[in-house]
Amino acid sequence: xxxxxxxxxxxxxxxxxxxxxCPQCGYALSGNAPATDIPVEPxxxxxxxxxxxxxxxxxxxxxxxxxxxxxxxxxxxxxxTNLFGILNLVLMVIVNTAMIASMDNRxxxxxxxxxxxxxxxxxxxxxxxxxxxxxxxxxxxxxxAIGFGARRLLxxxxxxxxxxxxxxxxxxxxxxxxxxxxxxxVISFFQDGTYGTFIDASRSFLVxxxxxxxxxxxxxxxxxxxxxxxxxxxxxxxxxIVVGLGITILVNLLNALRLFPFTL
Numbered sequence: 001x002x003x004x005x006x007x008x009x010x011x012x013x014x015x016x017x018x019x020x021x022c023p024q025c026g027y028a029l030s031g032n033a034p035a036t037d038i039p040v041e042p043x044x045x046x047x048x049x050x051x052x053x054x055x056x057x058x059x060x061x062x063x064x065x066x067x068x069x070x071x072x073x074x075x076x077x078x079x080x081t082n083l084f085g086i087l088n089l090v091l092m093v094i095v096n097t098a099m100i101a102s103m104d105n106r107x108x109x110x111x112x113x114x115x116x117x118x119x120x121x122x123x124x125x126x127x128x129x130x131x132x133x134x135x136x137x138x139x140x141x142x143x144x145a146i147g148f149g150a151r152r153l154l155x156x157x158x159x160x161x162x163x164x165x166x167x168x169x170x171x172x173x174x175x176x177x178x179x180x181x182x183x184x185x186v187i188s189f190f191q192d193g194t195y196g197t198f199i200d201a202s203r204s205f206l207v208x209x210x211x212x213x214x215x216x217x218x219x220x221x222x223x224x225x226x227x228x229x230x231x232x233x234x235x236x237x238x239x240x241i242v243v244g245l246g247i248t249i250l251v252n253l254l255n256a257l258r259l260f261p262f263t264l
Contacts, residue, residue: 085171
């Protein structure tokens with residue numbers, strides 16, 4: 001009758017009856033516990049299980065991101081590209097420009113009784129639109145640059161966002177202003193009257209947009225700063241003063257160059 005198969009008590013490798021050392025692990029069988037005939041189960045090889053990752057549509061789709069920012073403007077979408085915030089700011093400039101250009105075009109057609117002047121309307125409208133877009137774009141750039149600089153100054157630990165991250169955060173908060181701009185654009189299609197009416201309507205339409213932008217500026221300036229150098233209220237006031245000075249200087253410069261829309 002054959003003897004039962006022996007196994008190394010250390011690693012479970014099959015052995016001959018007269019083996020002194022396990023050829024697999026080098027375990028010395030002499031003077032130790034005898035080899036066992038019960039095989040040792042080999043250790044299970046760990047397997048890596050890949051978890052299925054899901055990506056929120058708001059991080060990859062601008063429309064979903066925009067809708068999320070409208071519902072929760074104070075909570076930036078984690079993982080979204082910084083490009084979305086920039087696109088939202090560009091969208092706001094385009095809508096505001098279209099609103100002012102629409103009212104300007106309706107005002108110019110008020111001179112339809114003068115054929116010679118009527119021929120100049122397309123060129124005047126195009127120039128006015130281009131200058132309006134340039135002015136608004138520069139104003140937004142000044143506001144963003146001052147806001148980022150003020151935030152860096154306020155943050156004692158310098159853990160605040162990079163410039164592009166700040167632009168994305170600021171762009172996320174301006175979505176309500178974009179909505180108001182769209183509503184004002186629709187209303188502008190029904191405006192008519194004299195030049196004075198046009199100026200008054202333009203300024204009145206831009207007031208709620210600027211108020212919302214002001215709220216976005218303050219929120220983006222102080223949001224999520226853990227260790228401010230000084231009180232956040234004073235930081236917001238200082239930021240408002242600097243932004244006001246910056247925009248005033250910019251508007252005066254554009255006026256001097258005749259590049260501000262209301263001085264054409």
